Amino acid sequence: MSGNLKQIDAGSGSVVGVNNLNEVFVLIDNVFTKISGSLKHFSVGPAGQLGVNQANNIFKFQSGMFIHFPGLLKQVDAGGDQIIAGVNMNDDIYCLNMDANNKWPSSTTPWVKLNGKLKYYSCGPYSCWGVNRNDQIYIMKDVSSNACSGSNSFKNIPGLLSMIEVATDGSIFGVNFQGNLYQRTGETHSKPEGTDWISMVACPNGHKHVSFDLGVLWVVCVDGSIRKCTL
Numbered sequence: 532m533s534g535n536l537k538q539i540d541a542g543s544g545s546v547v548g549v550n551n552l553n554e555v556f557v558l559i560d561n562v563f564t565k566i567s568g569s570l571k572h573f574s575v576g577p578a579g580q581l582g583v584n585q586a587n588n589i590f591k592f593q594s595g596m597f598i599h600f601p602g603l604l605k606q607v608d609a610g611g612d613q614i615i616a617g618v619n620m621n622d623d624i625y626c627l628n629m630d631a632n633n634k635w636p637s638s639t640t641p642w643v644k645l646n647g648k649l650k651y652y653s654c655g656p657y658s659c660w661g662v663n664r665n666d667q668i669y670i671m672k673d674v675s676s677n678a679c680s681g682s683n684s685f686k687n688i689p690g691l692l693s694m695i696e697v698a699t700d701g702s703i704f705g706v707n708f709q710g711n712l713y714q715r716t717g718e719t720h721s722k723p724e725g726t727d728w729i730s731m732v733a734c735p736n737g738h739k740h741v742s743f744d745l746g747v748l749w750v751v752c753v754d755g756s757i758r759k760c761t762l
Contacts, residue, residue, distance in 0.1 A: 534563035535755040541744035542576030542610050542699055549573050551755070553585060563757070568597050576609035576699060578632055583607050587620055591635075601640040610697055611654030614679040622648040622664060626679035643680050645671070654679075655697030658723035666691040666708060670724050690728050698743040710737025710753050733758045 536548040536556065546558035549570050556563040570582035570590070580592035583604050590597040604625065607617035613629035624645040631640050649661035649669065659671040659681065668688040674681035692705035692713065703715035703725065712733060717726030733741075734752035742749045748760040 532757040578609035629676035712738040
């Protein structure tokens with residue numbers, strides 16, 4: 532794929548990303564097309580299209596434009612069942628239930644604060660996964676559209692990752708600090724934590740960021756180049 536990105540996200544049939552200049556791109560007709568705006572992280576999924584800028588302001592893409600959304604996050608995720616989740620500059624973890632997300636801007640945005648500290652947090656249909664500043668991995672189970680905080684008790688998962696993404700179908704992928712790419716195996720609705728990590732290779736020189744949607748794995752390599760892999 533042509534283009535250069537630092538972060539990529541695929542969800543609900545869309546693919547978006549941002550580059551080192553915080554320029555924003557959307558995949559249109561298989562080409563990453565620059566749109567107006569400046570974001571350091573951009574996420575798409577059942578919760579909508581949400582991004583955060585350098586000042587940690589949150590924006591929601593609606594009616595063809597970015598609208599300022601209440602709150603402050605350094606990383607945001609739209610992959611849950613119409614819930615928004617993310618972490619702020621202090622690694623505090625927040626989520627917003629479906630009703631508040633869908634009714635905004637006609638309603639308030641009562642962000643729910645979760646226990647713990649994470650630097651990256653991503654949600655799927657029934658669980659959310661995150662990593663902390665030491666790259667330790669955690670899962671939050673029993674997450675639903677109206678209970679975004681789930682069981683409110685994080686469970687540690689063996690392994691170390693610097694970023695992790697949960698797809699809309701529950702698939703889990705991540706990258707570690709050495710640039711290795713991993714997929715979680717064995718995850719089901721009844722056992723969302725799965726069983727093992729398996730190593731994959733999409734980039735010859737190492738991986739930076741990963742996302743998965745509709746059978747396609749989107750990978751940003753260490754040099755910023757983009758790989759599209761059909762699984």
